[in-house]
Amino acid sequence: MTRRKIDSTLSPGFYYFSGNEAVAEGAIAAGCRYYAGYPITPSSETMERISIRFKDVDGVFIQMEDEIASICSVIGAVWAGAKAMTVTSGPGFSLMQEGIGYAALTETPLVIVDIQRAGPGTGQATRVASGDLMQAKWGSHGDYQTIALSPWSVQEMYDQTIDAFNLAEKYRVPVFLMGEEAIGHLRERMEVKPTVDIFDRAKKPGAPPFGTNQDDGIPPMPAFGEGERLLVTGSTHNEFGIRKTDDPEVHANLVTRINNKILKHRESIIKTEPYYLDDAEIIVVAYGFTARSSLFAVDRLRKEGKKVGLLRLKTIWPFADGIIHQIGRVAKKLFVPEMNRGQVRGEIMKYVACEVIPYNQTNGDIIHPHEIMKQVRSLL
Amino acid sequence: MGELKQIRFCGFGGQGVVLAGTILGYAAIKDGKWVSGSNSYGAQARGGSARSEVVISDDPIKFPHVIESDILVALSQSAYDVYIKNVAEKGALVIYDDLMVQPSHLRGVQQIGVPATNTAIHELESKQVANMVMLGASVAITRIVNRQALISSVIENVAERFRDVNVKALEVGYKLGEDHCCPE
Numbered sequence: 154m155t156r157r158k159i160d161s162t163l164s165p166g167f168y169y170f171s172g173n174e175a176v177a178e179g180a181i182a183a184g185c186r187y188y189a190g191y192p193i194t195p196s197s198e199t200m201e202r203i204s205i206r207f208k209d210v211d212g213v214f215i216q217m218e219d220e221i222a223s224i225c226s227v228i229g230a231v232w233a234g235a236k237a238m239t240v241t242s243g244p245g246f247s248l249m250q251e252g253i254g255y256a257a258l259t260e261t262p263l264v265i266v267d268i269q270r271a272g273p274g275t276g277q278a279t280r281v282a283s284g285d286l287m288q289a290k291w292g293s294h295g296d297y298q299t300i301a302l303s304p305w306s307v308q309e310m311y312d313q314t315i316d317a318f319n320l321a322e323k324y325r326v327p328v329f330l331m332g333e334e335a336i337g338h339l340r341e342r343m344e345v346k347p348t349v350d351i352f353d354r355a356k357k358p359g360a361p362p363f364g365t366n367q368d369d370g371i372p373p374m375p376a377f378g379e380g381e382r383l384l385v386t387g388s389t390h391n392e393f394g395i396r397k398t399d400d401p402e403v404h405a406n407l408v409t410r411i412n413n414k415i416l417k418h419r420e421s422i423i424k425t426e427p428y429y430l431d432d433a434e435i436i437v438v439a440y441g442f443t444a445r446s447s448l449f450a451v452d453r454l455r456k457e458g459k460k461v462g463l464l465r466l467k468t469i470w471p472f473a474d475g476i477i478h479q480i481g482r483v484a485k486k487l488f489v490p491e492m493n494r495g496q497v498r499g500e501i502m503k504y505v506a507c508e509v510i511p512y513n514q515t516n517g518d519i520i521h522p523h524e525i526m527k528q529v530r531s532l533l
Numbered sequence: 534m535g536e537l538k539q540i541r542f543c544g545f546g547g548q549g550v551v552l553a554g555t556i557l558g559y560a561a562i563k564d565g566k567w568v569s570g571s572n573s574y575g576a577q578a579r580g581g582s583a584r585s586e587v588v589i590s591d592d593p594i595k596f597p598h599v600i601e602s603d604i605l606v607a608l609s610q611s612a613y614d615v616y617i618k619n620v621a622e623k624g625a626l627v628i629y630d631d632l633m634v635q636p637s638h639l640r641g642v643q644q645i646g647v648p649a650t651n652t653a654i655h656e657l658e659s660k661q662v663a664n665m666v667m668l669g670a671s672v673a674i675t676r677i678v679n680r681q682a683l684i685s686s687v688i689e690n691v692a693e694r695f696r697d698v699n700v701k702a703l704e705v706g707y708k709l710g711e712d713h714c715c716p717e
Contacts, residue, residue, distance in 0.1 A: 338574055449595040
């Protein structure tokens with residue numbers, strides 16, 4: 154893997170983008186030059202902007218016939234050497250799951266942005282939810298690890314899209330940006346800095362592109378056309394990509410390695426932000442848009458002298474088990490507001506012994522700060 | 534802590550309240566402020582009562598939606614009736630289109646009528662630009678952003694073939710706002 158600093162594709166300064174537009178600009182800044190997708194509310198503005206902006210950067214944009222074709226096309230482009238992305242919402246994310254499993258096993262670095270809307274099924278296309286978090290973890294079959302990020306502002310839609318590409322390249326893994334309708338359609342001041350830090354997949358001609366039995370790290374990645382013999386298969390394969398569909402050792406080693414390459418680097422992947430944790434008796438754990446409501450609420454409650462804190466999750470997967478375990482030991486209670494039926498609360502409960510109070514709202518609306526204040530006050 | 538202002542534009546879908554909010558938000562960025570903006574989306578924005586919210590602050594914004602509006606700009610009666618219930622308790626200012634809205638009597642809320650639609654039809658010969666007349670008047674009354682920032686925001690956000698009429702509407706509106714009333 155190599156790291157380099159490049160000039161931003163936009164002039165440095167302040168912009169008034171929507172979250173979805175910011176994703177398009179973040180992708181371009183990160184070096185994404187291939188996009189295959191199928192438009193879906195509430196994510197379509199990214200695709201629209203990419204279709205216009207790719208002309209400026211010699212990118213390739215293609216509208217596919219559906220989301221299954223979109224993810225497959227992106228995988229192909231990545232093996233041809235491109236950095237590639239697709240953007241969708243819940244129903245499209247469901248269709249992509251087979252391709253995501255293929256990308257996980259073939260260690261294909263790519264970015265999928267899911268602007269979550271109210272599901273299941275077609276649900277409410279224009280309404281917000283964060284119900285796809287477990288799908289980002291367990292959506293495809295078999296055991297694999299991915300990385301999922303949770304932006305809370307338009308700035309982070311830009312920054313975390315860049316991060317998503319960098320993480321994908323570093324770890325050769327699909328990375329999900331788990332946006333929400335309320336952030337996708339929010340407009341905010343967004344800063345573009347003069348330069349961007351970029352990571353590129355490692356190249357090592359002749360080295361096996363799928364690791365070795367001993368290695369727990371991330372193998373280098375050749376592309377088609379670079380002169381190497383390259384086999385890419387979604388079946389179990391050895392380090393040279395040769396199918397080994399009946400060898401228990403090869404399968405065990407491969408599955409272990411693709412999991413461990415993420416889990417062993419979890420400390421550098423996981424990102425959280427603490428607010429007022431020091432003496433907090435009740436700690437709100439939140440992510441995405443709900444963390445904005447939570448910060449407002451916690452700030453107000455602190456002004457009233459209440460010992461309340463907030464831990465904000467910037468990454469959902471791998472899960473921030475270490476810090477959750479720590480706050481679970483010092484806080485009396487954790488309070489977890491979510492726009493789903495308690496997906497992250499269930500995960501938190503694996504790592505703490507204290508009480509974890511859920512607040513679940515699945516009405517297609519954001520969770521209002523006053524609701525959080527009311528709920529937390531009732532716990533004090 | 535610096536100042537934080539919550540502004541809500543509302544009207545029928547199609548009156549251009551979303552564009553008005555976007556132009557105001559972008560102007561505030563040009564003024565060096567922090568801004569968060571959100572709009573009605575989907576079917577709401579195409580008929581019914583549409584709204585556009587802008588939060589403008591000297592500091593980073595924690596919660597990006599309007600909780601209660603300090604400034605409510607109303608272009609239709611039905612939207613006025615909905616959002617008048619959600620203005621700030623202290624010091625709220627309501628600016629309404631005097632052809633479209635019959636304001637209710639409210640204690641402690643200053644309400645100012647602006648002949649936006651009337652001016653758009655008779656002076657600018659385009660009913661569509663009532664939103665820009667209203668935006669210009671609102672900015673003149675509240676001074677929430679700098680006039681020049683507002684004009685350049687319109688120039689950058691409106692398609693070229695509609696640019697002149699929108700800028701003109703904004704300037705006519707600004708003048709109306711200055712003449713009509715200027716609370717200090």
